Amino acid sequence: MxxxxxxxxxxxxxxKEQIMRGExxxxxxxxxxxxxxxxxxxxxxxxxxxxxxxxxLLMRGFNDAHTHSAMTFLRSLADDKPxxxxxxxxxxxxxxxxxxxxxxxxxxxxxxEYVSGGICSVMDMYxxxxxxxxxxxxxxxxxxxxxxxxxFTSSTSQMEDEYKxxxxxxxxxxxxxxxxxxxxxxxxxxxxxxxxxxxxxxSFYCHLxxxxxxxxxxxxxxxxxxxxxxxxxxxxxxxxxxxxxVHLTSDEIRLLAEKNVSVVINSAxxxxxxxxxxxxxxxxxxxxxxxIGTDGPASNNSLDMFREMYLTSxxxxxxxxxxxxxxxxxxLDMAVSGSAVCMGFDDPCVIAPGNRADIIMIDMHKPNxxxxxxxxxxxxxxxxxxxxxxxxxxxxxxxxxxxxxxxxDPEEVYSDCEARLKALTGN
Amino acid sequence: MxxxxxxxxxxxxxxKEQIMRGExxxxxxxxxxxxxxxxxxxxxxxxxxxxxxxxxLLMRGFNDAHTHSAMTFLRSLADDKPxxxxxxxxxxxxxxxxxxxxxxxxxxxxxxEYVSGGICSVMDMYxxxxxxxxxxxxxxxxxxxxxxxxxFTSSTSQMEDEYKxxxxxxxxxxxxxxxxxxxxxxxxxxxxxxxxxxxxxxSFYCHLxxxxxxxxxxxxxxxxxxxxxxxxxxxxxxxxxxxxxVHLTSDEIRLLAEKNVSVVINSAxxxxxxxxxxxxxxxxxxxxxxxIGTDGPASNNSLDMFREMYLTSxxxxxxxxxxxxxxxxxxLDMAVSGSAVCMGFDDPCVIAPGNRADIIMIDMHKPNxxxxxxxxxxxxxxxxxxxxxxxxxxxxxxxxxxxxxxxxDPEEVYSDCEARLKALTGN
Numbered sequence: 001m002x003x004x005x006x007x008x009x010x011x012x013x014x015x016k017e018q019i020m021r022g023e024x025x026x027x028x029x030x031x032x033x034x035x036x037x038x039x040x041x042x043x044x045x046x047x048x049x050x051x052x053x054x055x056x057l058l059m060r061g062f063n064d065a066h067t068h069s070a071m072t073f074l075r076s077l078a079d080d081k082p083x084x085x086x087x088x089x090x091x092x093x094x095x096x097x098x099x100x101x102x103x104x105x106x107x108x109x110x111x112x113e114y115v116s117g118g119i120c121s122v123m124d125m126y127x128x129x130x131x132x133x134x135x136x137x138x139x140x141x142x143x144x145x146x147x148x149x150x151x152f153t154s155s156t157s158q159m160e161d162e163y164k165x166x167x168x169x170x171x172x173x174x175x176x177x178x179x180x181x182x183x184x185x186x187x188x189x190x191x192x193x194x195x196x197x198x199x200x201x202x203s204f205y206c207h208l209x210x211x212x213x214x215x216x217x218x219x220x221x222x223x224x225x226x227x228x229x230x231x232x233x234x235x236x237x238x239x240x241x242x243x244x245x246v247h248l249t250s251d252e253i254r255l256l257a258e259k260n261v262s263v264v265i266n267s268a269x270x271x272x273x274x275x276x277x278x279x280x281x282x283x284x285x286x287x288x289x290x291x292i293g294t295d296g297p298a299s300n301n302s303l304d305m306f307r308e309m310y311l312t313s314x315x316x317x318x319x320x321x322x323x324x325x326x327x328x329x330x331x332l333d334m335a336v337s338g339s340a341v342c343m344g345f346d347d348p349c350v351i352a353p354g355n356r357a358d359i360i361m362i363d364m365h366k367p368n369x370x371x372x373x374x375x376x377x378x379x380x381x382x383x384x385x386x387x388x389x390x391x392x393x394x395x396x397x398x399x400x401x402x403x404x405x406x407x408x409d410p411e412e413v414y415s416d417c418e419a420r421l422k423a424l425t426g427n
Numbered sequence: 428m429x430x431x432x433x434x435x436x437x438x439x440x441x442x443k444e445q446i447m448r449g450e451x452x453x454x455x456x457x458x459x460x461x462x463x464x465x466x467x468x469x470x471x472x473x474x475x476x477x478x479x480x481x482x483x484l485l486m487r488g489f490n491d492a493h494t495h496s497a498m499t500f501l502r503s504l505a506d507d508k509p510x511x512x513x514x515x516x517x518x519x520x521x522x523x524x525x526x527x528x529x530x531x532x533x534x535x536x537x538x539x540e541y542v543s544g545g546i547c548s549v550m551d552m553y554x555x556x557x558x559x560x561x562x563x564x565x566x567x568x569x570x571x572x573x574x575x576x577x578x579f580t581s582s583t584s585q586m587e588d589e590y591k592x593x594x595x596x597x598x599x600x601x602x603x604x605x606x607x608x609x610x611x612x613x614x615x616x617x618x619x620x621x622x623x624x625x626x627x628x629x630s631f632y633c634h635l636x637x638x639x640x641x642x643x644x645x646x647x648x649x650x651x652x653x654x655x656x657x658x659x660x661x662x663x664x665x666x667x668x669x670x671x672x673v674h675l676t677s678d679e680i681r682l683l684a685e686k687n688v689s690v691v692i693n694s695a696x697x698x699x700x701x702x703x704x705x706x707x708x709x710x711x712x713x714x715x716x717x718x719i720g721t722d723g724p725a726s727n728n729s730l731d732m733f734r735e736m737y738l739t740s741x742x743x744x745x746x747x748x749x750x751x752x753x754x755x756x757x758x759l760d761m762a763v764s765g766s767a768v769c770m771g772f773d774d775p776c777v778i779a780p781g782n783r784a785d786i787i788m789i790d791m792h793k794p795n796x797x798x799x800x801x802x803x804x805x806x807x808x809x810x811x812x813x814x815x816x817x818x819x820x821x822x823x824x825x826x827x828x829x830x831x832x833x834x835x836d837p838e839e840v841y842s843d844c845e846a847r848l849k850a851l852t853g854n
Contacts, residue, residue, distance in 0.1 A: 072794075072797070072798065073798065074800075075797075075798065075800060075805065075809065076800040076801040076802075076804035076805050076808060076809070077800040077801070079754075079755060079801075079804050079808060080750065080751050080752075080753070080754045080755065081750060081751055082749070082750050082751055083750055086750070109794050109797050109798070110794075112794035113794040113795050116793070116794065116813075268737075268741065270745075271741035271742065271744060271745045272740075272741045272744060272750065272808070273744075273750045274744040274745055274747070274748050274749055274750040274752070276745070276748075277745065297809070300808070300809075301804070301805075301808040301809045302795050302808065302809035302810075302811070303795070304795070304809075304811060306811075307734060307737065307811070310695075310734065311738075311741075313699075314695065314698035314699045314738075315698065317698060317699060317700075317701040318697075318698045318701055318703070318704065320701070321701050321703075322509070322701055323507065323508060323509050323510055323513070323699065323700045323701040324507050324508055324509055325507075325701070326507070327506075327507045328506060328507065365837070365838070365841070366543070367499075367536050367537070367539035367540040367543065367837070368540050368729050368730070368731070368812075370499070370502075370536050370841050370844065371499065371500065371502065371536070371841070371844045371845055371848055372845065373501075373502060373503040373504040373848070374503040374504070374506075375503075377503035377506050377728070378502065378503050378728075381503060381506060381699070381727070381728040381729065382502065382503070382724070382727075382728045382729035382731075383729075384729070384731060384733075384734070384811045384812055384813065385795075385811055385813050386543075386811065386812050386813035410792070410794070411792070414792070414797050414798070417797065417798045418798055418799065421798050421800070
């Protein structure tokens with residue numbers, strides 16, 4: 001299908017003139033051409049569909065580098081509680097009863113929230129990767145599935161099997177090796193995983209240094225900080241990423257840069273669970289690649305990249321007591337291409353011919369985008385999901401003006417989920 | 428005009444069963460009756476208009492207890508800068524050139540942003556209170572105007588004149604005595620204001636203890652902290668409120684409670700300018716009334732009470748290292764009735780007969796409001812302005828489903844503001 005998006009403004013972070021007027025032409029899942037206003041259009045492109053963008057902004061969509069989509073079922077179920085009690089009393093007991101169909105249903109709510117807020121892809125860690133692969137690919141959304149292996153769930157042979165299968169399952173789906181976290185895996189298990197990482201030349205991902213107690217316990221047990229410990233076992237031989245990274249030492253930050261390991265910032269979740277504020281300035285100064293993730297709706301509780309960008313920006317300013325710390329363009333870049341790098345995408349996050357047609361349209365006619373003193377700052381400091389009026393993934397429009405094109409009906413999903421929740425929680 | 432809002436869910440924070448199904452009947456600017464589903468409707472109410480709420484939630488609207496509406500012209504004009512440079516280089520020079528018509532035009536953008544995000548009233552401090560009174564009352568929005576008197580702008584006689592006039596100008600408008608801040612007023616001026624406060628029995632408002640340097644300088648100059656100093660001059664004899672209150676001592680917090688002075692939390696602005704995190708837990712423990720304000724778009728940069736509620740909640744958790752600190756209901760209460768108390772409204776912020784018809788409708792059919800494990804937590808932790816699908820002030824619908832009923836055209840306001848900005852900044 002050929003789509004022509006005309007009368008647009010187009011954001012290209014790599015160009016000096018970052019925003020230009022013109023049109024974007026899509027062929028199937030890729031960007032075919034980008035035509036500046038006044039330039040001659042390329043010949044031989046016959047659009048099947050033409051969309052007047054009314055001067056609104058086209059940009060590459062957000063990539064959510066850490067989430068647990070199915071956990072919508074836990075949204076607002078337990079908040080304002082200490083984390084251990086929250087996990088023990090509210091999360092684990094319900095999770096133990098989840099069926100594949102439950103997971104699929106709860107993921108659909110998340111997918112609606114992602115696409116209506118301009119998120120084109122997610123890096124998702126949860127039970128039953130096969131369900132995730134099926135649900136996301138059917139909806140037309142991009143997902144990088146990460147193993148959440150630990151002493152109680154999954155196994156290295158299962159992970160190996162998933163790695164071999166799911167990386168060839170569907171063009172929208174990829175799979176990465178990973179574990180839940182250092183503190184939920186025995187050293188034996190970690191050594192097994194390390195063997196697979198080396199065998200396949202695989203990048204590796206996990207939750208790391210989210211809480212202070214977790215880093216202390218690791219040090220007491222191993223004499224090393226969590227990243228040093230996992231790295232000593234060879235897990236980051238081929239790069240990868242860590243989620244949260246709130247309590248990192250300067251040595252760990254140097255090592256992260258050296259090993260080409262990304263850090264995914266989860267600002268909302270880290271605040272809401274009172275885990276702390278990540279050392280973002282030190283990380284960027286050290287040259288570590290930064291992605292941004294929403295984390296799951298159990299702890300955040302929304303899946304809103306605008307709120308995440310804002311929080312990531314202002315928490316850095318408050319941590320450093322410096323209003324000049326990190327500019328808006330850098331923050332937007334983390335939410336788009338920083339996340340993409342972490343997720344292992346080889347596609348540059350730029351609207352240019354040959355690149356992925358993962359594009360969103362920002363409504364510039366809303367009052368929070370006015371006046372247009374600086375469009376990127378407007379997006380990062382004033383934007384919210386209401387500003388997203390179109391989300392396209394791989395050339396397919398999944399969301400436009402409040403309507404979803406995901407192959408399922410929102411109201412049916414809501415009532416299905418409510419019924420499943422009743423059955424699961426007995427309320 | 429009689430309006431019937433039926434097939435709704437209605438939030439009443441004072442009832443044990445906080446959310447009930449039923450309908451709300453509006454007569455002119457007041458709530459006429461609230462009818463629980465299944466109960467007999469009251470006779471003699473003939474609606475001029477009936478709105479099917481489709482199971483969505485009706486609640487009292489947000490009250491924004493501190494803002495500078497006209498400063499939309501500075502949105503994204505200068506960010507990521509230290510505060511003094513930002514004020515000196517970007518704010519003051521442009522402000523000096525503003526005309527009444529400029530202020531009116533820029534305020535209209537803010538009003539659209541308020542009502543589309545569920546804000547029914549604001550406490551606004553800016554130049555030319557008469558302009559503010561005219562613009563807000565014409566649009567149908569409620570405003571409490573606060574004098575921003577200082578050594579360079581306005582005078583006590585002007586404030587006295589405005590106090591006497593604007594409190595009788597229009598039912599939607601009231602006026603409070605105030606100053607910009609301790610550090611922009613001489614002691615002579617403060618004593619004059621204190622005289623007026625006593626003469627009229629007026630509550631008093633100002634920016635206070637926003638930055639550490641400001642509190643230090645006050646102490647060096649007067650031997651007192653800012654609140655102690657202003658209180659020693661008798662300014663808070665009849666209560667009032669302070670904006671920001673980031674750097675408060677325990678003695679000041681006790682004194683605030685004793686003097687019945689509200690603190691307005693401005694989380695986004697305080698983070699973005701790296702001012703700090705207010706001691707919210709200590710303030711609530713001491714029994715101080717708390718309102719929430721967006722502050723102006725120059726420093727925030729959006730006028731979004733959802734983001735403000737979220738930030739206020741999670742910053743408190745992070746400051747106290749306690750995920751259980753302050754629950755969602757308390758936060759929502761600050762944004763609605765805490766702000767209203769600070770603003771001097773005598774109307775209880777409950778949907779009940781005789782109360783003000785300042786009501787918003789929250790769309791429960793959006794994915795971020797699903798599932799409905801806990802509706803109030805969904806609003807506070809997952810909500811965003813997109814969830815607001817109707818805003819009614821004084822019985823008049825000002826916003827519904829993306830459309831504004833404010834007496835002006837959004838696109839005309841945008842282009843008018845762009846033209847004015849060009850003239851002001853020379854760009």
